[in-house]
Amino acid sequence: MNDKRFYIFLNKQIPVMMALSLFPGLAYILLGWMHDIHMRAIIWYMLIIATSIWGYRIYKSFNFDTMSSQQTADWHKQLSFFFYTIFALWALIFVLYVNESASNLHYIAIFTEIGASVVASTLLGPDKRLYRPIILILMIPLIIYFFTIGEWFGYVLTIFACVFTWVLFYAANSSYDLLMKANYQASHDVLTNLNNRYFFINYLQQMMNSLQATKKFTYLLLIDLDHFKTINDSLGHDIGDQLLKDVSTRIRQNISVDNLVGRLGGDEFIICGAEISSREKCKEEALKLANNLIESLKQTYIIERHHLYISSSIGVSLVDSNSHHANSFIKEADIAMYEVKEKGRDGVFVFDSEMSSRVESRLEIERLLHFALEKNEITLHFQPQLDRHKKVIGAESLVRWENDKLGSVSPVEFIPVAEQTGIIVELGHYIIETAFKNLLDWDNNGISLSQLSINISMRQFFHYHFVDDVTELADRYLSKELRGKVVFELTESIVAEDIEKVIIIINQLKVLGIRFSMDDFGTGYSSLSYLRQLPIDELKIDRSFVSTINSELRNQDSQAMVITILTMAKIFDLHIVAEGVETEYQFNFLNQYDCDIYQGYHFSKPLPEDDFIEYCLNNK
Ligand code: C2E
Ligand code: CA
Ligand code: CA
DSSP: OOOHHHHHHHHHHHHHHHHHHHHHHHHHHHHHHHTTOOHHHHHHHHHHHHHHHHHHHHHHHOOGGGOOHHHHHHHHHHHHHHHHHHHHHHHHHHHHHTTOOGGGHHHHHHHHHHHHHHHHHHHTTTOHHHHHHHHHHHHHHHHHHHHHHOSHHHHHHHHHHHHHHHHHHHHHHHHHHHHHHHHHHHHBOTTTOOBOHHHHHHHHHHHHHHHHHHTOBEEEEEEEETTHHHHHHHHOHHHHHHHHHHHHHHHHHHSOTTOEEEEEETTEEEEEOOOBSOHHHHHHHHHHHHHHHHHHHHSOEEETTEEEOOOEEEEEEEEOSSOOOHHHHHHHHHHHHHHHHHTTSSEEEEOOHHHHHHHHHHHHHHHHHHHHTTTTOEEEEEEEEEOTTSOEEEEEEEEEEEETTTEEEOHHHHHHHHHHHSHHHHHHHHHHHHHHHHHHHHHHTTOOOSEEEEEOOHHHHTSTTHHHHHHHHHHHHOOHHHHTTEEEEEEGGGGGSOHHHHHHHHHHHHTTTOEEEEEEETSSSOOHHHHHHSOOOEEEEOHHHHTTOSSOGGGHHHHHHHHHHHHHHHHTTOEEEEEOOOSHHHHHHHHHTTOOEEESTTTOOOBOHHHHHHHHHHHO
């Protein structure tokens, strides 16, 4: 048992033992005084005081949170000597007075001796190496004393003292076992038998304390299984539990003896490395271990005839001597691990300061985005869409956020945050409402477009209120004719979701007259079968394809891709929009292959409403 609570407990016994020694000790001086045999009591008492002062200093020097494991071991050694000494002093006073019958001092000697043994076996219960020798130090002189009386009752008392010693041992041993068991349970995870979070953090704290002394480095590896929840949900918790056990066995097989592994909870495991002399080497070893683990954990698991596969994402943080709190390193590993998850899982990243500033700026965005709507910081810009005669026929609305502190924040940055925090529902509602109002306004002012595209986030799309909200807004602002001009842009990744549900929602909105467009087409999950299944009206070729259209020969493959998409769209009877058109060459090329609508910097950047109106008027 070498855990924080154990040391704290032992340390607390020092003052208890001091109190138990200083006060009864006075009795010896007093009684000795009355019979003029006080010199030895006084000398003994001085020794007790000296030992107590020493003990007090040991007591004060203890601070688990700042001590390295070496320092803790040294401190424990001193503490042991303190207890040996102070109990040896109690054995000594017994020897000094056991033959004095004045004032029945010999009885007092016997009682204090027995009392001291009981105290030792209860106070020092958690530490075998303490209570075992100490009980012997105290009881052996007593046994010898009884034996040397030489009379029959002396022998009876000898036997009694032996039995009593055995009882003390027995009691101390059983409470020791019980404590060990309780301690094991408190510091281990029941399912996998790995160390738990509590134990791990204490271990890490000690490791950090010792790095301060050695100026070395170590690493933390945070392992999170990918999509573990799916296994748990689909195959049940028993299989999930068994998988976690198997995973923990594999982790154990991959680490060396000086690594410590723990389970933080759920499907999160953590490993602390050994002390390593340089930062580079530390990073190297961490990555090597991480890659081994990724490979090993990926191998098939066979559980109750199920063949299971699971990958893992690992975040690494390097721990050095300028350390802060143990928890902050775990947090860093966590940030790195999330970075892996975000970049597609099944891999490893080492935490760096850039990551933390990214996280900080994300948090800042998250915080300020909450107030963006009520502070009117959100506006819409409109990017014109032109037909093949370069006549404006529509626009895509693109959201803009202007914040006092952050300046103008790109939707590429804040839309994902809004999605993750759920603000997108409210924000998206505002965007749709504003776009509808604009469409109505323009129509009233004689600017008649054939379409206005609005980007819709996945989370917004699947929100249970979405259809009702859109219906309500459409009823409020748009005539039947205007509704037919609204296009909702969905990204391709939507097909990775429940496709049946997507179709249902789309059809509900189509009843209103709203049309649908597949944004960023060609970048992700594009599949012909989905294209046929989904009731969409329009495809937007992603601008990464459009950008490859130039006179260079080496881009012929992607140009062929553009041609294929255009041909395919015709077959499925879809309108096709090319976004990111930046040159006349691109326009001509796309025109040649029958592209319907064009959007891009070549014609105009996204514009604030007034500028957009002006653009439309000039375009006429
Ligand atoms: P997106 O839907 O693919 O929007 C097109 C992006 O390409 C816009 O960036 C636009 O300014 C930019 N762009 C247009 N023409 C060109 C060009 O010729 N060259 C280049 N290099 N870029 C061009 P923006 O406005 O920064 O929007 C980025 C993304 O943010 C959008 O990509 C969309 O996914 C998201 N987003 C923007 N507004 C909204 C919104 O109102 N709601 C939701 N849910 N997402 C939005
Ligand atoms: Ca778009
Ligand atoms: Ca796009």
